[in-house]
Amino acid sequence: MTPGRSAACCAGSAKRRRLRSVRRPRRPVRRRRCRGVVGLCIGQHPVDSAPLLDKYGRDLIAQARARQDRPSVAREAEIRAIARTLSRSKKNNPLLVGDAGVGKTAVVEGLAYAIQSGSAPASLLDWRIVQIEIGALVAGTSLRGQFEERLLRILEEANNSGNVILFIDEIHPIVGAGETVDSNLDAANILKPALARGELVCIGATTHEEYRRAIARDPALERRFRVIDIAEPSIEDSIQVLVGQQARLETHHGVVILPEAIDAAVTMSVRYLTDRRLPDKALDLLDEACTRVIIRTRDPELESSTVNEVHADDVAHVLSEWTGIPLTELTRDERLRLAHLEDELLERVIGQDKAVITVADAIKTARAGLSNPNRPIGVFLFLGPSGVGKTELARAGAGVVRQRRGDAAPRHVRVPRRAHGRAADRLAPGYKDANRGGQLTEGLRRRPFSVVLLDEIEKAAPEVFDLFLQVFDEGRLSDAHGRRIDCRHSVFIMTSNIGTLEGARSDLGFRSGDPRLHAGLSHVSEQALPAGVHQPA
Known part of the structure; x- marks a missing residue:
């Protein structure tokens, strides 16, 4: 190669290198840094880039901006408390604790x-609230360290954004x-350092039991x-919430x-759905009442004569289907039936006029709202020999209370005997049998309007009497999961033939004037029968 040609080639190569440097500028090398407590090195993303937050999060501010109306949560005091906590210099992480259905998520949306x-x-106007779910972060992380890396990247994106509240x-x-078998590192231990350094602002929500x-x-997590x-919420605030959801x-x-319909949904749910909380139970009741109206009006035979209006009767029908409570109890259209209550019972139970009148008076008093609202409708002790009509009167009373042909039999509860260990656990399971439903608690939870028949009560174990003492005195019972069982709308009938065997040759019946009856009652009372039992006088 000649010197001239060699110089030309060198000049051409230098020119091509200059052109390549112009066309493809070098990117600055980003420095990597270690974040968290697990030693995972994560590359720093640009401030305006948050791919994982966008993928796994839900921006509540953008959702509120898209709404046309203001959400009615009736929680101004709680919203102010959260705002004050978020504005603090340290420990500015609110944790909302409340029963399921009270509206914790709605408070954050407010x-x-x-x-x-x-x-x-x-101080909060420039912030974003992004909701994330731990279950979505765990999903798909089959290898060790994938979940930790995903969570750390989300924390890094929130920190780099500078205005994100998780x-x-x-x-x-x-x-x-x-957490795995070989490591106790969980999400809580990853969040603790970020919360302690103030790099993360977080709002949490949970129930009292889970808290x-x-x-x-975990005291280290709790103090952060x-x-x-x-x-x-109160009844008035719950009505306001339902009015806000009406549109x-x-x-x-x-x-x-x-x-x-809104008033009925709130008041009826408060009285009859005692195991749930407002406003969730009232909203569910009203929602299903709307579906009932839609299904009814789409019937070709009713479409021409029915208007798409949700009335209080529609709410009562839905509640009756949920709980088995008679519709007449909900609509209060039973005055005529109660007026002939004694005649209806006397047609089925013959020769027990005094006992029938006593039972009828207790039912009418409870239906009129004149009895103690925190106790069962009635608690009776039927004492007499076999064959006099104790169980038949219980069946007749069940038909009056339930008012359903296929569901009028009393709920027969086999009373645990003294020989059985932990006898009361069969009725209301304790910690050992927490996952097994009790014979009494499960039945009353599904059907609060029941007649509970307790045969041969004198043979029951002493702890069974202690259990029923709470039921008869307070009208409630708690199961192993802490759920409150409402017993205020039930009738409890205990039967016994103790003290009557020696008089079996005499007239049949359990009459108030019979001295054998009073002797039997005294004998049963000595065996620790619960107080407050309605005894036929």
Whole structure:
């Protein structure tokens, strides 16, 4: 190669290198840093990039901006408490604790609307509330370290954004999430350093039971949150919440909800759905009443004569289907039936006029609202020899209380005997049998309007009497899961033939004037029968 040609080639190569450097500028090398407590090195993303937050999160501020109306949560005091906590310099992480269905998530959505509308404190107006679920983060992480890396990247994106508040509903699964056999590192241990350094602002929500079971057992995690109790709203506030949801339900179902239906949904759910909380139970009741109207009006035979209006009767029909409570009890259209209650019972039970009148008076007093509202409708002790009509009177009373042909039999509860160990656990299981439903608790939870027949009560174990003492005196019972069983709408009938065997040759019956009856009652009372039993006088 000649010197001239060699110089030309060198010049051409230099020119090509200059062109390549212009076309493809070098990117600055991003420095990697270690975050968290597990030693995972994570590359830092740009501030405006949050792919995992967008993938696994739900922006409540954007959702509030898309709403056309203001969410009615009736929780101004709780929203202000959350805003004050978020504005603190340290430990600015609120933890909402309340029963299921009281509206913990709705409170956070109300805060998001306040931020979007500008009514929140000035220090919160530039913040975003992003809801994430621990279950979605765990899903698909089959290899060791995948969950930790995913969670750390989300925390890094929230920290780099500088204005993100993470909302973790049902936060208790973070204790144990991602934990393996060879490592006790879970989501809680990953969140603790970020919460302690103030790099993460988090709102959590859980129930009282899960808080005691998971969060309170970890003092290091508990002290990083400020607990805010979310109590069940009042009847007036619950009505306001349902009024706020009225337009949404009407648009979804294509019906017109009358004010009487909203009032009935709240008042009836408070009285008869005692194992659930407002406003969730009232909203579910009203929602299903709307579906009942839609299905009814789509019937070709009724479409021309029926208007798409939701009345209080529609709410009562749904509640009757849920609980088995007679419709006449809900609609209060039973005065004529109660007026002839004695005649109806006397047609089925012959020769026991005094006992029939006593039972009828107790039922009418309870239906009129004149009895103690915190006790069962009636608690009776039927004492007499076999064959005089004790069980038949219980069946007749069940037919009056239930008012359903196929469901009028009394709930026969086999009373545990003294020889059985832990006899009361068969009726209401304790900690050992927490997952097994009790013979008494499960029956009353499904059908609160029942007649409970307790045969041969004198043979019951002493702890059984202690159990029924609470039922008869307070009208409630708790199962192994802490759920309250409502016994106020039931009738309890105990039967016994003790003290009557020696007089079996005499006239049949259990009469109040018979001295054998009083002797039998004294004998049964000596065996620790519960107090407060209605004895036929």
